[in-house]
Amino acid sequence: MKLLTCPMNGPRNIDEFQYLGPVRDDADPDTASDAAWARHVFRAANPPGRLLEWWRHVPTNFVFVAERDTVSNDVIRTFDPATAERP
Amino acid sequence: MVFRLLKYGLSHRYPVTGDIPATPDLKPRYDVVIIGGGGHGLSCAYHLARYHGIRRVAVLEKGWLAGGNTSRNTTTIRSNYLTPQGIAFYKEGLELFAAMSDELDFNIMFSQRGQLTLAHTEATMRAFHTRAEAGTYMGTRIEVVDPKGVEALCPELNMDYGGALEILGGLWHADGATARHDAVAWGYAAQAARCGVEIHQRTEVDGIEIAAGRVTGVVTSRGAIACDHVLIACGGMNYHVAQMAGVELPIRTYPLQAMVTQPVKPWLNILISSVSLHTYLVQSSRGEVVIGGGSDPYQLYSTRSTLDMKEHLAEGSVHLFPFLQGVRVLRQWAGITDMTPDYSPIMGASPVTNLWLDCGWGTWGFKATGVAGKRLAECIATGRVPAILHPFALERFERFALLNEMGATAASH
Numbered sequence: 174m175k176l177l178t179c180p181m182n183g184p185r186n187i188d189e190f191q192y193l194g195p196v197r198d199d200a201d202p203d204t205a206s207d208a209a210w211a212r213h214v215f216r217a218a219n220p221p222g223r224l225l226e227w228w229r230h231v232p233t234n235f236v237f238v239a240e241r242d243t244v245s246n247d248v249i250r251t252f253d254p255a256t257a258e259r260p
Numbered sequence: 261m262v263f264r265l266l267k268y269g270l271s272h273r274y275p276v277t278g279d280i281p282a283t284p285d286l287k288p289r290y291d292v293v294i295i296g297g298g299g300h301g302l303s304c305a306y307h308l309a310r311y312h313g314i315r316r317v318a319v320l321e322k323g324w325l326a327g328g329n330t331s332r333n334t335t336t337i338r339s340n341y342l343t344p345q346g347i348a349f350y351k352e353g354l355e356l357f358a359a360m361s362d363e364l365d366f367n368i369m370f371s372q373r374g375q376l377t378l379a380h381t382e383a384t385m386r387a388f389h390t391r392a393e394a395g396t397y398m399g400t401r402i403e404v405v406d407p408k409g410v411e412a413l414c415p416e417l418n419m420d421y422g423g424a425l426e427i428l429g430g431l432w433h434a435d436g437a438t439a440r441h442d443a444v445a446w447g448y449a450a451q452a453a454r455c456g457v458e459i460h461q462r463t464e465v466d467g468i469e470i471a472a473g474r475v476t477g478v479v480t481s482r483g484a485i486a487c488d489h490v491l492i493a494c495g496g497m498n499y500h501v502a503q504m505a506g507v508e509l510p511i512r513t514y515p516l517q518a519m520v521t522q523p524v525k526p527w528l529n530i531l532i533s534s535v536s537l538h539t540y541l542v543q544s545s546r547g548e549v550v551i552g553g554g555s556d557p558y559q560l561y562s563t564r565s566t567l568d569m570k571e572h573l574a575e576g577s578v579h580l581f582p583f584l585q586g587v588r589v590l591r592q593w594a595g596i597t598d599m600t601p602d603y604s605p606i607m608g609a610s611p612v613t614n615l616w617l618d619c620g621w622g623t624w625g626f627k628a629t630g631v632a633g634k635r636l637a638e639c640i641a642t643g644r645v646p647a648i649l650h651p652f653a654l655e656r657f658e659r660f661a662l663l664n665e666m667g668a669t670a671a672s673h
């Protein structure tokens with residue numbers, strides 16, 4: 174089975190993880206237009222190539238970010254967004 | 261048909277005629293360029309040439325004909341959706357399938373054997389009642405059946421599984437059907453080619469040209485082409501190809517996996533699907549049991565298969581039919597699918613003039629091969645989007661006017 178390296182628990186079988194989807198910027202609730210809200214709700218990054226995405230290690234409820242290539246399925250890195258700089 | 265077959269069989273030299281002409285040289289200009297040589301693109305090309313007299317059409321396919329999801333799907337054809345707009349559209353799709361062998365003079369092996377979807381929870385039963393009411397109102401054949409009714413339709417089913425996931429009832433859709441997927445693509449391709457449509461295999465589009473908000477041509481691996489209209493019908497690559505025109509679609513791309521068993525004697529004469537088990541089965545005319553289920557858990561543009569998904573399909577199948585446990589898996593595969601937030605497709609106009617969309621077909625678009633091509637040909641030929649397509653417009657995501665078919669799509673495709 175494919176392994177995913179959790180920043181807290183180390184490499185684990187990928188079926189221990191829940192996929193939470195691509196990282197996206199929050200819309201500002203005070204200023205965002207209807208169109209901006211619609212974009213925020215329905216559009217997500219979906220490139221053939223590198224993607225930053227949220228994952229959760231279910232048994233420990235630890236949420237982190239992975240950078241993965243969506244064509245080769247290689248995981249480039251995983252990190253805890255609380256401690257790492259987002260590129 | 262009968263006489264032609266007899267003549268063919270009795271002739272000394274079997275006439276060897278290819279159905280699809282070899283890829284010709286690209287012309288500098290076409291009226292319509294269709295990106296994607298799957299069933300949808302070919303169906304649109306056929307309808308343009310046959311019904312609208314638009315014959316200067318090029319279908320551009322980066323690989324081989326129908327090598328995308330058209331020949332990877334599990335061929336469920338049905339109209340038992342939830343929304344009136346969805347049911348009306350898929351109903352027309354089913355009717356076109358029923359007439360397709362005659363229309364194309366190509367045996368697509370359409371088999372209307374009915375689909376039974378199983379409920380293992382009360383919540384699913386409630387959803388079935390809603391769908392049965394909606395479908396009846398829209399004039400399709402659909403009804404809720406109790407466990408006795410389920411047993412009568414499929415006596416081989418394991419009804420209680422030791423009490424763990426007992427079958428509480430089902431949704432019987434007598435219109436449900438199956439057909440040979442590659443024949444559908446070949447039939448449309450052969451007839452389109454006969455009408456003058458050019459089919460260019462191994463021709464990849466890597467750019468879409470736009471001037472003053474209007475599409476003017478495409479850039480391909482074999483050179484640039486000018487054209488008046490472009491249709492995007494690229495299956496799993498729709499998000500990527502639309503981006504070439506600066507159109508960002510609300511699509512996320514996931515693999516969908518399936519498998520078939522070794523051939524066994526005919527025993528399953530309907531389509532069976534279980535929402536809770538995320539498994540559906542159909543026995544092909546060769547005797548193989550075709551098994552499909554839910555999507556992969558994360559976004560990916562790869563047709564690799566995984567053991568855990570196959571184990572899941574095997575588990576669901578053995579729950580329903582324990583005697584399948586000794587049967588071996590013969591082939592397994594995956595396709596990449598373009599999933600929309602509401603499990604309905606995106607058809608019609610795009611923000612770029614004369615750039616048309618036939619996208620977001622995800623895990624459920626085979627059944628719409630005829631109708632989507634027919635209706636998009638109408639868009640291109642008349643410049644107007646017919647009423648039946650209005651609910652599927654891209655702008656529904658700006659208006660928050662979603663067409664939610666998630667419950668009617670999951671694990672039944």
Ligand SMILES: Cc1cc2nc3c(=O)[nH]c(=O)nc-3n(C[C@H](O)[C@H](O)[C@H](O)COP(=O)(O)OP(=O)(O)OC[C@H]3O[C@@H](n4cnc5c(N)ncnc54)[C@H](O)[C@@H]3O)c2cc1C
Pocket residue numbers: 295296297298299300301320321322323324325326327328329330331332333334335336337463464465466493494495496497501516517518552594595596597621622623624625626627628672673
């Ligand atoms: C495992 C599986 C099971 C399914 N089961 C069902 C089912 O039971 N019932 C149902 O109704 N639907 C089902 N589907 C969905 C169905 O297969 C698709 O929605 C449908 O076939 C889409 O047809 P299409 O012609 O739009 O796309 P495709 O058949 O995928 O054709 C698109 C073509 O575009 C080409 N292309 C991509 N990019 C480019 C480019 N840049 N330049 C040129 N060409 C390009 C591709 O090579 C491909 O051949 C299933 C799908 C899968 C994967």
